[in-house]
Amino acid sequence: MEKIYKLPGNCMTTAMGILPHDQVEEAMKLALGVDIPFWPQLPHAGFYEDMYVQITDNFPGIRIDEGEQRILFDTAEFYRELDSYVENFDNDDYFRIQGRYSAVYRNFLENPGIKKYPLIRGQSIGPISFGLKITDENRKPIIYNDEIRFFLYEFMSRKINVQYREISEVNPNSFVWIDEPGLSFIFGSFTGYPAEKAGKDYRDFLSLIEGPKGIHLCGNPDWSFLLETLDLDILSVDIFSNGNIFVRYVDQIKAFLEKGGIISWGIVPTLTEEYVQESADTLISHLEGLWNYLDSRGISIETVVRQAWLAPARCCLVNLDGTATVTKAFDVLRRVSEYFKKKYNLE
Template sequence: MPIPGNLLTTAMAVMPHTDAQKAQELALSLDIPYWPQLPLLSYYEDMYVQASEHFPGIVLDADNRKLGFSMDKFTAELDEAMAHFEDPEYFDVSPDYSAVYHHFLDLDLSGYPAIRGQLEGPISFGFNIADENDRPILFDDTVRPFLLEFMVKRINVQLDKLKAKNENAFMFVDEPGLQFIFSALSGYNDVKARQDMEYFFSLINRPRGIHLCGNPDWDFLLNLDLDILSLDTYSNGERFVGYTSGIKRFLDRGGVIVWGMVPTNFEPFDQENLDSLTLQLENLWGKLEAKGIDRDFLLSRSLISPATCCLVNPDKTKTVEKAFALIRNLSGQLREKYGLE
């Protein structure tokens, strides 16, 4: 089983730290660690900026923390990008765009049950990057096909690097933008998105999955050819467990669900504790069990994590660090209760 379950812990990569070493130590404290993304340390650490490295047409203004796109620049730089299409290193995250990625790869990670990487996905990237006319590049029929191929290259090279450190490495494709494709105002409907995402994931090496904190059409995601799905269970769990048949199909074909249960925002975190979060999570599992999903099987295919990332707490890193400690305690208590290895 390349992606372990049994309620082991992992987390979202975006962290509020400006101390790269401390952030990496915190990530390494979980069962399935990852390399952190630290946008408060540098704009180059922003998840959209990291994904934009070497993408033709990108206009990056790091001083003013702005990321844009020029079609003229895209046309001028496309041949250069295509000339590197068989060069894996061209698509990897460079040291300039991550304070910890290459340090993470220098560590001995073989003793962990798995490790994880991440990159922003093409739907969210294409929604958030706009051209000179303020039009998202996802809507451009010239740019979008190249965008899909470009992000495939970036994800696969990172996964190859991670697998060299731990054979059970896997990738999150971060796709917060997927919740918007079901809006008539998006300009990009779910039919086209499904076609593009099915093609996109067919080119990505396994194991691969999606993380998002929003509330999309869950059947859309559960029916994609994913190995893992990570969500904000704390906010969206009640709606998610209503998709019982999709969840059952996903689990039966080997999928793993990451239950994001511990809030990292200051106010909701302050209102919860180990017992209250345990009760909420077990209530969700109970609803699935009542509809025919065996609980032991479900837990064997489940991880747990914080609900979201958070950069805006008044106490900076303290609540996030408390949430990591709480998710470890939640995992330990539940694993003991259910007799999990």
């Protein structure tokens, strides 16, 4: 079993990495306003801020078409450029997030205020999601090419580990969670990537990751696989949409919490149509209902809250009001967190 990190829970707040802002200062203010801050990804500020693009720097065979906003991959170029990767395998600079690949990352690392937080966080798109989205010259997702897939997992782990080391130099209490929307459907028979093989590959990938291991996704995947099989330290879930399904996995949740795992309960909606129908009170009631269900089946609420983080349900880039709903959602998140911290005497 992989090492499990003892992380503080106590209904601290954090959030997914993607924000709808196009101004760095405004986005940073929001990202630093939670208990566990993060460097935000800002695709509205430019194509290179997109989480899929950010990971591509020095990936063999990749070309970025900024005008068409496309990531292009060529298999022949991939093999031609592999030598450069091999030569730089032990060169951390080769794997850093640099220059135009994020206007925010260096800003975050150079902010002296992040040293005071109990935890800080980075994030990266994961290999499953990237490998399913990026296609070769024949429009075939690269994850279906056995050789490229092996490289993909290795390359991603190097990128994530270099980011983790950089963040840890600023605040030793840090981690990088992996954004994996693709895990919602990779285990379906229609994907062409056998579930058993995908599961083993992902376990092997996580074994390469340094520091606390966390996964964030907004969909409804195989929760048993995530809770039981991967030896995760952190699992971030869209509870607003999927909570009633998630809490049915009582035995798996219990085992996950018993080994010290943290669940980030994404409870506050960020889509305007959903947000306007809720309030801090209704969201508190919703979350307490889920926790009461777990309590009735042998997982005490005290255990849950002490190993809980609270977050917005998901990122949202499509609201007609720009950043307004998301900003208000962060305010509601703070009120929900304050309620539970006070109720359960949390530090």
